[in-house]
Amino acid sequence: GAGVSQSPRYKVAKRGQDVALRCDPISGHVSLFWYQQALGQGPEFLTYFQNEAQLDKSGLPSDRFFAERPEGSVSTLKIQRTQQEDSAVYLCASSPKRIRGESYGYTFGSGTRLTVV
Amino acid sequence: SQKIEQNSEALNIQEGKTATLTCNYTNYSPAYLQWYRQDPGRGPVFLLLIRENEKEKRKERLKVTFDTTLKQSLFHITASQPADSATYLCALTTSGTYKYIFGTGTRLKVLA
Numbered sequence: 001g002a003g004v005s006q007s008p009r010y011k012v013a014k015r016g017q018d019v020a021l022r023c024d025p026i027s028g029h030v031s032l033f034w035y036q037q038a039l040g041q042g043p044e045f046l047t048y049f050q051n052e053a054q055l056d057k058s059g060l061p062s063d064r065f066f067a068e069r070p071e072g073s074v075s076t077l078k079i080q081r082t083q084q085e086d087s088a089v090y091l092c093a094s095s096p097k098r099i100r101g102e103s104y105g106y107t108f109g110s111g112t113r114l115t116v117v
Numbered sequence: 118s119q120k121i122e123q124n125s126e127a128l129n130i131q132e133g134k135t136a137t138l139t140c141n142y143t144n145y146s147p148a149y150l151q152w153y154r155q156d157p158g159r160g161p162v163f164l165l166l167i168r169e170n171e172k173e174k175r176k177e178r179l180k181v182t183f184d185t186t187l188k189q190s191l192f193h194i195t196a197s198q199p200a201d202s203a204t205y206l207c208a209l210t211t212s213g214t215y216k217y218i219f220g221t222g223t224r225l226k227v228l229a
Contacts, residue, residue, distance in 0.1 A: 004160070031215060042121075042206050042219035043161065056216060091160050103149040103210060105163030106217070 002026075004109035006092050012115045013082045021077045021112045025094030033106065034067055034077050035091040043091055049075060082116045089113050119144040121220040123207060129226045136194040138223045140207035143188060147209035150183055151217060152192050155204045161219075164205075165192075197227045 005024040013019050025032050031050055035043035036059075045059040051072035060067070064083075069075040079086055093106035122141045130136050140150070148169050153161035167174045167183045167190070174181045180193040194201050204224045208217040 033216065035219075040221070042123075042208075042221045045216045045218065048216055050215070056214075059216075093160070103151075103166060103168075105151055105153075105166055106161075107163065108160030110158070110160050 004092055004094055004107050006090075006109035006112050008112060009110065010113050010115075012117060015083060015116055016081050017116075018078065018080045019082055019114065021079075021090050021092075021114070023075045023077070023092030023109060025073065025075070025092070026107055027073075028096070029094035029107075030072075030097040031095045032069060032075050033093045033095075034075070035093065036061075037089045037091055037111070039088075046077070046090075079114075082114075084116050087114055087116045119218070121145070121207065121209065121218060123205075123220040123223045125221060125223070127224040127226060129228060130197055132197060132199060132227055132229050134197055136197045136201065136225055136227070138192040138205050138225065140190040140192070140220055141188060142209060145188075145209060145218075146211055147185075148212040149217075150181075150190050150207060150209045152179075152181055152190075153206040153208065153219075155206055155222065161206055194225075197225075199227045199229050202226045 034046040037043045047067045048056040049069040064080045066078045089111040091111045093108045095104045120143045151166045152164045155161040165181045178195045182191045204222040206222040208219045210217045
């Protein structure tokens with residue numbers, strides 16, 4: 001696709017409910033990242049995929065957070081038993097295959113705004 | 118501890134002037150540093166990338182400098198326009214890792 005697509009755009013969940021957030025990266029982009037952004041803050045790293053392999057999940061705040069990218073394209077971020085502190089914007093970004101010694105800018109989606117009530 | 122600092126106060130400047138935003142970091146040895154623009158309700162948009170061995174990078178009205186001795190990057194917008202009003206984020210990554218760590222961003226407002 002032309003850009004990174006995230007759905008839903010907005011999600012309101014009752015505390016304790018499970019949610020699933022979807023990310024469609026740019027076609028052919030190998031790297032996929034999930035970030036969490038609280039109001040007035042910069043994005044905070046959650047997890048990173050290279051193709052279908054989850055290479056870094058050090059930013060996931062608890063074992064209630066789970067991400068997958070089973071076929072190396074679409075990714076889903078799942079949050080179980082949502083809590084109020086999970087309220088934030090969840091951003092997905094993708095970038096091309098990294099050539100040794102190079103780095104590329106990310107292309108971000110517009111995010112999913114999650115509100116837990 | 119590792120820290121990336123951007124001026125949390127909003128920067129207001131007059132149209133036509135040069136806006137200068139600062140990004141300071143501690144306890145990092147970044148290999149790459151990036152600048153992004155973020156508008157309300159949107160994801161960040163990539164602007165420029167600079168490598169540790171580069172002092173300066175330009176793109177149209179944008180200029181980024183990178184001083185690894187001062188542990189600082191400056192981001193300049195020349196001939197600023199009201200359409201440049203947004204939040205600007207710096208992000209850095211160290212060698213051998215893929216993830217970028219972001220600062221908190223500085224809100225820029227260009228007054229007509």
